[in-house]
Amino acid sequence: MDDTQLMKGILEGCVLSVISRGETYGYEILTQMEQVGFADLGEGTLYPVLTRLDKNGYISCRKAKSPLGPIRKYYTITDTGKERLEGFKENYKKITDSTNKVLFGEE
Amino acid sequence: MLNTFAMANLLKGEYKEAFTKIDLYGGMGNIENSIYEDRMANLYDIFMEAQEEGKPVEKIIGKDIEAFCKEYFKVEEEGHKVRDFLRRVGYIMTVIFIYSIIDYVLLTDEKRPFMERTVDLFPVVLGLVVGLVLIVVGHLVNKFLTFKKKKLHPTLYYIVVLILFIAGIIGGVSAFSDKIDILVPLYIVLIVSGVISIAYILINIIAKLKKSDTSKKLDKEEKKIKKEFEEDVEFRGGLKDVASGMAFRYKRRKKKAEKKGLEFTQADYAKIVQKEIDSEKSYNIFMGVLFGIFVIVPVVHEFITENFVNGAILGVILATIEILIYRSFVKFNKVQNESYRVILAECEEKEIDVVEYLKQFD
Numbered sequence: 177m178d179d180t181q182l183m184k185g186i187l188e189g190c191v192l193s194v195i196s197r198g199e200t201y202g203y204e205i206l207t208q209m210e211q212v213g214f215a216d217l218g219e220g221t222l223y224p225v226l227t228r229l230d231k232n233g234y235i236s237c238r239k240a241k242s243p244l245g246p247i248r249k250y251y252t253i254t255d256t257g258k259e260r261l262e263g264f265k266e267n268y269k270k271i272t273d274s275t276n277k278v279l280f281g282e283e
Numbered sequence: 284m285l286n287t288f289a290m291a292n293l294l295k296g297e298y299k300e301a302f303t304k305i306d307l308y309g310g311m312g313n314i315e316n317s318i319y320e321d322r323m324a325n326l327y328d329i330f331m332e333a334q335e336e337g338k339p340v341e342k343i344i345g346k347d348i349e350a351f352c353k354e355y356f357k358v359e360e361e362g363h364k365v366r367d368f369l370r371r372v373g374y375i376m377t378v379i380f381i382y383s384i385i386d387y388v389l390l391t392d393e394k395r396p397f398m399e400r401t402v403d404l405f406p407v408v409l410g411l412v413v414g415l416v417l418i419v420v421g422h423l424v425n426k427f428l429t430f431k432k433k434k435l436h437p438t439l440y441y442i443v444v445l446i447l448f449i450a451g452i453i454g455g456v457s458a459f460s461d462k463i464d465i466l467v468p469l470y471i472v473l474i475v476s477g478v479i480s481i482a483y484i485l486i487n488i489i490a491k492l493k494k495s496d497t498s499k500k501l502d503k504e505e506k507k508i509k510k511e512f513e514e515d516v517e518f519r520g521g522l523k524d525v526a527s528g529m530a531f532r533y534k535r536r537k538k539k540a541e542k543k544g545l546e547f548t549q550a551d552y553a554k555i556v557q558k559e560i561d562s563e564k565s566y567n568i569f570m571g572v573l574f575g576i577f578v579i580v581p582v583v584h585e586f587i588t589e590n591f592v593n594g595a596i597l598g599v600i601l602a603t604i605e606i607l608i609y610r611s612f613v614k615f616n617k618v619q620n621e622s623y624r625v626i627l628a629e630c631e632e633k634e635i636d637v638v639e640y641l642k643q644f645d
Binding site: 201203206210216218219220221223224238239240241242246247248249 | 327328329
């Protein structure tokens with residue numbers, strides 16, 4: 177697995193986690209991700225992630241009017257998405273635990 | 284159809300510039316229309332909010348706009364390329380089908396029996412070749428304009444592409460039309476292109492019918508919201524263009540009046556525009572009659588020369604085209620008059636003229 181693939185997986189998990197907190201939309205996700213440190217995450221990276229999650233049935237999307245006027249896509253997590261998120265959390269924990277042990281000698 | 288020019292008009296500064304560049308990349312980038320519209324509507328929403336918060340555009344699209352475009356318009360969906368290919372074949376076959384019917388109708392002096400008649404597919408093939416060459420050349424020019432040049436004039440760019448396309452077709456026809464004929468039996472062309480076109484339409488209808496009631500309902504609601512959004516954007520984004528035209532005419536009239544030593548105010552101009560607004564109904568009737576004549580005259584001519592079948596086919600083709608054009612005329616007229624009303628009302632309320640009004644878009 178190269179860095180891009182690893183990042184892609186992590187991003188999907190994080191975006192799914194943000195959406196699991198309640199119905200949200202593109203700009204809000206971008207801002208929340210930025211606040212926790214994904215400063216370079218632009219819309220060019222986020223939108224394909226959202227499209228992928230939607231196509232795989234992990235999130236559902238509805239279109240509605242936004243307060244500023246434009247048409248806006250609102251995302252909600254689905255039951256399959258919730259399972260996927262739990263799976264991702266478990267896998268991520270396993271990987272980081274093992275990686276930390278190797279890299280930093282943590283027990 | 285999404286009016287991205289109007290959307291760009293509603294954005295400001297670096298957001299407007301970035302949106303225009305991304306739009307040009309997407310619009311000329313051989314990208315499926317539904318994907319292009321979906322991405323542009325989403326980007327507009329994000330840009331509007333980011334602009335409102337005063338965030339730099341770089342925070343949204345990064346420093347490399349070319350990399351952003353490539354990533355943003357990428358479609359990873361499985362089977363997308365096959366579907367996209369089939370869609371294009373479907374379109375081409377529909378064009379060939381319509382072209383063959385028109386060719387059949389227009390060549391009324393052809394006396395050969397139907398089964399012996401041929402159709403020359405050279406113009407269609409030429410159109411496809413010129414189109415393909417333009418896509419490749421246009422994409423390269425587009426990349427240069429979008430990513431290397433600082434200032435961009437998309438309207439000029441589209442006009443140049445259109446002129447090149449027409450020039451390519453005219454040049455190709457005059458150079459090769461006497462030398463190359465792609466003659467194919469008419470009935471074969473009609474059967475093949477007709478079957479493929481109808482199959483393509485049926486596949487789309489079946490796909491729609493297969494959808495659940497809930498998703499159909501959602502589709503309907505989404506379509507309604509999309510339509511409202513498009514109309515709203517077109518109207519608000521178009522205000523700048525309408526105001527710009529009004530300001531130009533206002534200044535011209537003012538200048539003329541001043542030359543004669545007369546005074547010309549916003550109130551005088553408002554009266555002239557109001558007259559235009561009031562004539563909307565008569566304008567529509569006049570255009571309706573004019574379009575009706577365009578349909579009736581050629582059809583009557585066919586009937587007089589006793590080509591009843593051709594006359595009927597020609598009537599259907601012309602009526603379809605003319606109705607579509609007429610409807611756009613009426614819609615354009617309605618939107619323009621509504622824009623006039625809004626602009627005049629705002630000018631009156633703020634006690635400014637149209638030239639002052641236009642400045643708010645800078």
